[in-house]
Amino acid sequence: MPLDEKQVADLKQALRRCKPEVFEGVLKFRNENDLAVVPMVVRGIIERYLPAESKVSMADTTSETLLPEDLGIDSLTMLEIVLSIEEALGFRIEDSELRNIRTMGDVTTFIDKKISGEPTDGPAAAVAKKFTREEIALIVPQQPPFLFLDDAVIEGDSFTATYLLKGDELFFDGHFKNDPVVPAAIVFEALGQACCLWVLDEGVKRLDQPVANNQVVFASLDGASFHKRAKPGDRLEFEAKLLRLRAPVALFEGTVRVAGAKVARIEKLILAFGDIESLEKVAAEQEAADQAAAAEAAVPTPAATA
């Protein structure tokens, strides 16, 4: 859609410190969808933000020119450039798209992909995100001594985590007498904690509402099976995957292993998130409805008694 008068005036103001051809180019792109001008516009905007002390001028840059080291463009200036490009070209650039941009060549490739509609933060760009125990504790509501994750890696819908059973965990004292074995409930809890981490770190990015870390609860476990005992000194390895995310629930499947041997498996683990009181109310209503249905089903029909 062609720009209206105010948009043109705003753009002119926003680009007033760039060379005049940058503004002309932006108009061509926005009004006539002329893609050929985009690289010039982007270079023009970067040039405007070159620090005065920069030793390299735009004309000297090659595709290998490094933005921070050679041009003196630090991460803050990069953000300013991004804001300016978004303003000028009218598209949105996500933080994740910027992660791999280091050189002028990366800039050109990025812009080419952006205007051709290719994904710019595809699998190659989606770096696996690693968490330490300390980082996990900052995200999830569970805290030591009830945090059963030592580290975790989230990669899109899939995630893994591990937990070393140190032997000093409280439950070993009584479970069992002179025979410490990790309770099955704790194994499922730990897998649930990994799922909780996924919801609070990755899930929230895909939701259009914020989720507080005290707003994630277990909703249900289905198809849970236990295969092998785990003891102090064993490292629990969790591997899980999101199957469906739709507010207010996230559905996962997951497996727990020790040294590759299956300890437990859950086919359906559902976490609910959002305002817990209203979630519980919905659950209570569901329960009442189920009971009513069950009661009805239990009433013997005349035919059956006969």
Add this chain to the structure above:
Amino acid sequence: MRRVVVTGLGFVTSIGNSKAQVLESLREVKTGIGLFDEFAGADVPVKLAGIIKDFAFPTIDPEDWTIPAEYKLTRAHLRSMGPNAVFGYAAVQQAAAEAGLPPDLISHPRTGLLCASAGSMWLMYEHYQVMMTRGVQKCQPLSMVASIPGTLNINLGALYKIKGSSWGLISACASSAHATGSALDLIRMGRQDVVFCVGAEDNSKFTGLPFAGIRALSTGTDPRLTPCAFDKKRDGFVFTGGGATLVLEELEHAKQRGANILAEIVGWGESSDGYNIMAPDPTGDGLARAMRNALDDSKLNPADIDYINAHATSTPPGDIAEIGAIKTVFGATTEGKKLPYVSSTKSLTGHGLCLAGAMEAAFTVLAISEKFTPSPRTSPNSTPPAPGSPSSPSRSTPPRATP
């Protein structure tokens, strides 16, 4: 106890942007008040402000700003700064130069930075506008850093590579007086040897004009008559922005490096009157206790004091309470007692809010080191002073230079 002296001053004020200009204005009683273009318009009841010259901030884009060339601030520096931080930076540069502090003493674990400012209300307003109308992702990345009250410590701390104490004080118009007193304490306690005390405020309607909402600003329009501390016709204060810096330094430290000593700070006092959010206790009880605390701390008697640079902002209740407190402590009604000379330099500069304490402490140091007494303005239509006002001195002697 470790003794503390002042070795450097810096000024960006309505009466001058250097020590020489400020000295000339104070000696010749030149006002810095003028009609403020940001107060134009029929709906603005206030017209006067202390006018800062040589600096201009027409838009929020630092590349549109006018800053004198001796302050070498690049775009990369300015994007995290508001006018208050620019003023503070300039005042520190002057003060460090006068104190003769080399870079390795400015950036030293024993050199600190205490700052006072309300923050850049103007930039905060502009950036919140962007956040609320266009979304937070459209905000300039450093808009928060440039706006918040801590902006002076953040910016000056990084620009001057401060390695010692770096903190801010917020106690409204007492803020930079508190900064100066706290700096004195830090050096006395042995925690620092040198401290920059900085007060700074934007010269913007966003910082000053809201005081018209509580009717604290004068509606006068003649800069020769307004504000008029202690005067019968006083009707409120006149706002000013700017920046002021004092370099406080341990006496032996200053002597050892051969620094020029401008004055000694021998003590300070504080108190509260626990009375009202805006109005002072009309008896001046809290103020009197602060004055006594300062005398006790410095082991001086009331009769030792030659000059008081009063807070006197020219509001009707404020000046009355201050007169009451000065009378209580210095016994103005007792026959034959030596009385200090009292004046309010705010009548020339306007009231600098968080900047006021440091600015006026710096003026007073200047008066001591240059051996003159800042006088109240004599206007062509001078009105008789309020009854019992100490602004009509019973005697006037040049203040003693200390040490």
